[in-house]
Amino acid sequence: MTDIRQYLSKFSNKKMLVVFPHPDDESVMAGGLILVALKEGWEVVVLTLTEGDSGKIYINGGGRSTREIRREEMASAMSRLGVIDWVMWRFDDGRLRKTKKWRERLNKFVEITDPSLVVTYDLSGVSGHPDHISLGLEILKLTRKRKIHLIWPSFIEEGRVIVDSRIKKYAQKPGLRLRMTMGESLKKWLAAFSHRSQGLRGFIGMDWYLAVLLRRNEWFAGMKPNKKYRYRYVKFRV
Numbered sequence: 001m002t003d004i005r006q007y008l009s010k011f012s013n014k015k016m017l018v019v020f021p022h023p024d025d026e027s028v029m030a031g032g033l034i035l036v037a038l039k040e041g042w043e044v045v046v047l048t049l050t051e052g053d054s055g056k057i058y059i060n061g062g063g064r065s066t067r068e069i070r071r072e073e074m075a076s077a078m079s080r081l082g083v084i085d086w087v088m089w090r091f092d093d094g095r096l097r098k099t100k101k102w103r104e105r106l107n108k109f110v111e112i113t114d115p116s117l118v119v120t121y122d123l124s125g126v127s128g129h130p131d132h133i134s135l136g137l138e139i140l141k142l143t144r145k146r147k148i149h150l151i152w153p154s155f156i157e158e159g160r161v162i163v164d165s166r167i168k169k170y171a172q173k174p175g176l177r178l179r180m181t182m183g184e185s186l187k188k189w190l191a192a193f194s195h196r197s198q199g200l201r202g203f204i205g206m207d208w209y210l211a212v213l214l215r216r217n218e219w220f221a222g223m224k225p226n227k228k229y230r231y232r233y234v235k236f237r238v
Helices: 002-009 025-039 066-081 100-111 130-146 157-162 182-191 200-203 208-214
Strands: 015-020 045-052 086-089 118-121 149-154 175-178 218-220
Touching: 002 025, 002 175, 015 100, 015 130, 025 045, 025 066, 025 118, 025 175, 025 182, 025 200, 025 218, 045 100, 045 130, 066 086, 086 149, 100 130, 118 130, 118 208, 130 149, 149 175, 182 200, 182 208
Parallel strands: 015 045, 015 118, 045 086, 118 149
Antiparallel strands: 149 218, 175 218
């Protein structure tokens, strides 16, 4: 298992693109990595393809739309992580598999930002969400075409319980580990729980302060350029 700090130190072009379909994915899956990369002098751009407005929210919005709530939460999370360069597009939540415009725009965005390393979901999508899988497929194609390094959030055995059992065999096993300091873990989980509308306590299985103490590791799997990766879309209620 390679330490993520050691892995990052080998890059000369220190530009990272963290791209996910929905707000909160970035903090829960890679908040610690974002913090460490920024600390190590990387330029980090966080891109969210949708406003996450199709899903259920678990707070009283006080008259605000779901889009307004999720944008405000994203801004708070990015502030806690110290991310200045973040972008939230407005493609339809839950419909990435069936649409094409986002693919063209993403291709141009990758060309402009010129990252040496991209972070997104693997082809399991973790939860089996079709947006997760669709983005994973598109990024895999783009990074291979442009010869860009790609890493996916991954999980060791106790963490794999959050991976949907129907797609668990498509989830990649980790080869990179980030052990966060207590301060890094605090910032990561405060950022993640900034997405209050998402009821993360239920997803993670604990309150934020326990996550700070007990969830101090992030795991990642590196994409192998010549390996054929399998995937499967499963029935998923958006």
